Amino acid sequence: MSAKGADSRASWAASDLVTKWPGVGPSRARELENLGVRTFEDLLGLWPHRHMDRSVITPVEMLRDQESATVRAVIRRVQYDRFKQLLRVELEDGAWPLGAVFFHAAWLQKQFVPGQEAWLSGKAERRGGKFFMTHPDFQILKPTEQPLLGLVPVYPLSGSLKQSFMQRLMQDIVPRFAPQVGDPVPPDVQQEEGLMGRAQAVLYQHFPPSQDMLEASRKRLVFDEFLRIALAVLIMHRLDPKIPGLAQNPDGPAARAFVASLPFTLTPGQRKAWGEIRRDLKSQRPMARLLQGDVGSGKTVVAILAMLAAVDAGHQAAFMAPTELLAEQQWQVLNRFLGPLDLNCLLLTGRDRRAGDAREALQQGTVPLVVGTQALIAERVGFSKLGVVVVDEQHRFGVKQRARLSLKGVYPDMLVMTATPIPRTLALTVYGDLEVSEISGLPPGRKPVETVHISHKERKAAYAAVMAAVKRGEQAYVVCPLVGGDDDEEGSGSAKAAVDLAQGMEKLPGWRVGLLHGKMASKEKTEAMARFRAREIDVMVTTTIVEVGVDVPNATVMVIEDADRFGLAQLHQLRGRVGRGDAPGQCFLIADPKTEQAQDRLSAMVRYHEGIRLAEEDLRIRGPGEILGMRQHGVTGFQLANPIKDLEWLQRARQVARRLIESDPQFSESGHQPLWQWVREALDDAMPAQVLH
Numbered sequence: 001m002s003a004k005g006a007d008s009r010a011s012w013a014a015s016d017l018v019t020k021w022p023g024v025g026p027s028r029a030r031e032l033e034n035l036g037v038r039t040f041e042d043l044l045g046l047w048p049h050r051h052m053d054r055s056v057i058t059p060v061e062m063l064r065d066q067e068s069a070t071v072r073a074v075i076r077r078v079q080y081d082r083f084k085q086l087l088r089v090e091l092e093d094g095a096w097p098l099g100a101v102f103f104h105a106a107w108l109q110k111q112f113v114p115g116q117e118a119w120l121s122g123k124a125e126r127r128g129g130k131f132f133m134t135h136p137d138f139q140i141l142k143p144t145e146q147p148l149l150g151l152v153p154v155y156p157l158s159g160s161l162k163q164s165f166m167q168r169l170m171q172d173i174v175p176r177f178a179p180q181v182g183d184p185v186p187p188d189v190q191q192e193e194g195l196m197g198r199a200q201a202v203l204y205q206h207f208p209p210s211q212d213m214l215e216a217s218r219k220r221l222v223f224d225e226f227l228r229i230a231l232a233v234l235i236m237h238r239l240d241p242k243i244p245g246l247a248q249n250p251d252g253p254a255a256r257a258f259v260a261s262l263p264f265t266l267t268p269g270q271r272k273a274w275g276e277i278r279r280d281l282k283s284q285r286p287m288a289r290l291l292q293g294d295v296g297s298g299k300t301v302v303a304i305l306a307m308l309a310a311v312d313a314g315h316q317a318a319f320m321a322p323t324e325l326l327a328e329q330q331w332q333v334l335n336r337f338l339g340p341l342d343l344n345c346l347l348l349t350g351r352d353r354r355a356g357d358a359r360e361a362l363q364q365g366t367v368p369l370v371v372g373t374q375a376l377i378a379e380r381v382g383f384s385k386l387g388v389v390v391v392d393e394q395h396r397f398g399v400k401q402r403a404r405l406s407l408k409g410v411y412p413d414m415l416v417m418t419a420t421p422i423p424r425t426l427a428l429t430v431y432g433d434l435e436v437s438e439i440s441g442l443p444p445g446r447k448p449v450e451t452v453h454i455s456h457k458e459r460k461a462a463y464a465a466v467m468a469a470v471k472r473g474e475q476a477y478v479v480c481p482l483v484g485g486d487d488d489e490e491g492s493g494s495a496k497a498a499v500d501l502a503q504g505m506e507k508l509p510g511w512r513v514g515l516l517h518g519k520m521a522s523k524e525k526t527e528a529m530a531r532f533r534a535r536e537i538d539v540m541v542t543t544t545i546v547e548v549g550v551d552v553p554n555a556t557v558m559v560i561e562d563a564d565r566f567g568l569a570q571l572h573q574l575r576g577r578v579g580r581g582d583a584p585g586q587c588f589l590i591a592d593p594k595t596e597q598a599q600d601r602l603s604a605m606v607r608y609h610e611g612i613r614l615a616e617e618d619l620r621i622r623g624p625g626e627i628l629g630m631r632q633h634g635v636t637g638f639q640l641a642n643p644i645k646d647l648e649w650l651q652r653a654r655q656v657a658r659r660l661i662e663s664d665p666q667f668s669e670s671g672h673q674p675l676w677q678w679v680r681e682a683l684d685d686a687m688p689a690q691v692l693h
């Protein structure tokens with residue numbers, strides 16, 4: 001490198017764009033941006049998924065079955081089986097052969113060049129006297145390249161980015177900027193908790209000198225994540241204790257008329273949950289309650305009761321759904337239930353043309369009930385007297401959104417509903433002091449949805465069942481992993497796409513086929529759902545868009561194409577769309593699973609029907625990282641922390657947070673200023689500064 005280059009490097013700042021780095025051009029910059037990285041500083045926080053242990057290289061002849069190891073071997077042959085979509089790489093370490101296999105990875109083919117040397121890390125499996133690794137981590141060594149040794153970080157990638165590039169970039173950038181990382185946690189707390197400094201923890205999270213140091217670094221960073229959210233939650237809660245909540249009237253005329261108008265009686269589970277909620281509503285203390293209940297347990301009815309309690313007290317109630325489609329549906333459900341009560345309920349979604357009028361009516365207080373999406377928490381919506389807020393399918397809403405909504409009213413009673421069982425400690429941390437109610441059991445007469453797993457070859461059986469259902473006057477869903485049509489999604493292989501399947505099925509006589517997917521315009525989606533509900537459509541071909549909350553009791557059969565491509569949480573939610581009425585439901589999982597995990601998921605679906613049981617299975621299959629897709633839905637909002645595995649640290653962070661706030665409620669001690677700044681960033685877009693101080 002020229003002297004000039006070295007000079008300019010010395011003047012780089014952490015806030016500079018990564019494009020300053022000589023190897024980052026426009027296309028890599030774009031890929032990095034997909035990973036959330038724009039500046040050098042952002043790179044520091046792009047944590048490796050894991051580390052490969054390259055401190056010990058195991059000769060192939062000393063590998064042991066089912067044990068993880070790192071080997072160094074020469075690539076001999078590369079073979080791609082188009083039909084099975086399987087890439088086989090044969091390598092050699094001295095005289096000892098080693099195989100590596102990759103599924104659905106045609107794009108890797110070019111990287112393995114015979115004659116070059118590769119490092120592979122993964123679990124060795126012995127088959128027919130020879131060792132294999134399936135999807136090992138690997139690095140191909142160019143003849144001139146110095147390999148990274150020790151514990152080598154493995155980074156998340158995007159598009160065409162290569163692991164070796166990321167590693168080189170990080171190796172240059174992290175040691176340069178990690179020392180500048182500030183430490184918001186007061187030194188006395190660090191000392192008491194036995195934590196390493198944050199700068200050191202950042203460095204070691206990328207390039208740890210040992211396994212122990214990696215673990216210590218992780219602890220520190222996990223502690224920070226927990227501390228920050230714990231402080232934020234405490235601050236939210238003391239927003240202003242002098243402002244009392246509103247007392248609702250859970251035994252008023254609207255609530256009573258509603259119960260009387262129901263075509264069924266409440267289940268014992270619903271009654272118990274309502275009893276708890278009812279007590280909260282009556283009191284002036286703002287309610288913060290999580291209502292858990294399996295798919296189909298009847299949470300909506302309980303939510304409506306809570307909303308009517310607000311109406312009976314002369315207040316307003318809002319129902320917040322995760323998508324426009326669900327808001328629309330929930331609005332229709334509410335109207336159906338509330339028909340006999342002659343109550344006005346507004347629908348407010350982002351794109352509504354009449355949104356202006358709706359806002360006006362809410363502001364004036366002329367409308368008691370509103371259903372909407374996130375648009376409800378947009379700046380411009382004001383309420384005249386917001387008494388109750390129901391948040392459906394909580395996993396798309398976090399602390400910030402809740403805080404924002406709280407600021408709309410005085411301090412409304414909040415009911416958060418979910419079908420995903422959330423461990424109590426997690427609920428406490430992520431949602432503050434939420435209390436938990438549960439609806440146990442399903443309405444009477446519900447039978448578990450009969451679930452079978454069939455191969456692609458046996459698919460006719462599934463469609464015969466669809467045909468039979470249609471003949472009985474019932475309806476069916478066919479769920480595909482892809483939308484299809486003109487877009488060909490990358491890496492989709494042979495997976496079924498909704499558009500194509502629907503086109504094929506329309507040609508069959510005797511069924512009326514509908515299509516519903518996320519790429520359709522909002523209005524088209526609503527229309528399609530309305531037609532399905534009105535039984536103008538027999539078979540709805542769709543994607544996971546129907547996953548959450550869609551309620552058409554006449555739909556009895558669900559076919560899930562390429563079911564191995566879905567997670568267990570998704571499958572459970574999807575299956576919950578059928579068997580919601582009196583007729584029994586059937587679910588066909590069509591898949592030829594290629595991994596053991598996928599097979600396990602399908603078996604669990606066949607065997608178990610309760611969300612709780614499936615959550616446990618999910619935990620067993622995947623490890624605690626991702627209970628029922630919590631991470632994928634961004635519930636936890638944590639990067640390194642695992643609220644279940646790191647429970648002890650969660651509790652310690654909560655204690656520290658409480659102590660800090662008690663001893664210095666205004667963060668006025670000079671040593672606490674950085675801490676305040678740091679927590680404030682987490683809260684900033686949730687609420688205006690004057691509310692906080």
Ligand code: ADP
Pocket residue numbers: 264265266267270293294295296297298299300301419443444549551553580
């Ligand atoms: P979820 O808990 O999944 O949101 P819903 O509230 O959508 O469940 O209820 C599922 C279905 O069960 C709806 O069609 C609803 O009308 C019906 N339902 C609710 N409560 C009862 C009950 N006590 N008896 C019979 N059916 C009920």
Ligand code: MG
Pocket residue numbers: 299300549
């Ligand atoms: Mg629901």
